[in-house]
Amino acid sequence: MINKYIVYGRVQGVGFRYFVYKLSEKLKFNGSVKNLPDGSVEIVIDSNRQEEILKEIKKGNFFSHVENIIKTETLELSYDDFKILY
Template sequence: MDRENLRALHIIVKGRVQGVGFRYWTRSLARSLKVKGWVCNRADFSVEILAEADTETLGEFIYALKHEHPYARVESLNSEEVQVKGYADFRIEV
């Protein structure tokens, strides 16, 4: 992917997103869309994501996070643009 078109988003997802396989599903989604970065659970039961891709792909990724997990119930998803770090893959952080 052209590095000039890369954007990075820091995303916080709240709702029923822990205990439903959300991190593993997110990793699978990210890899299928060629999104780079990471996902982790937070102590407040939300999920934190750092995602790097082009604008269109990030839009698809966020839509899927909000609407496509079969068991999660996303109550809010907040994202802010951050500096691109150049991750090589998408992983689950612990």
């Protein structure tokens, strides 16, 4: 299952993308993460363990503060790894 999420809160300029990248290594999922112009972060998760991953993303890192996560769409793509997009 591949879903796209938008994460709102203090998630830019605090190492949040790198946190999600390291989480992808730990929990073994593919996808991508990128900053959006409005200050939110877009995360694409390619995994059957979406709820477990989202639970960890909600915790964030020491500097971030996740206020809300919105699922925006389900994708028909396939990811071979995890990338930080710029």
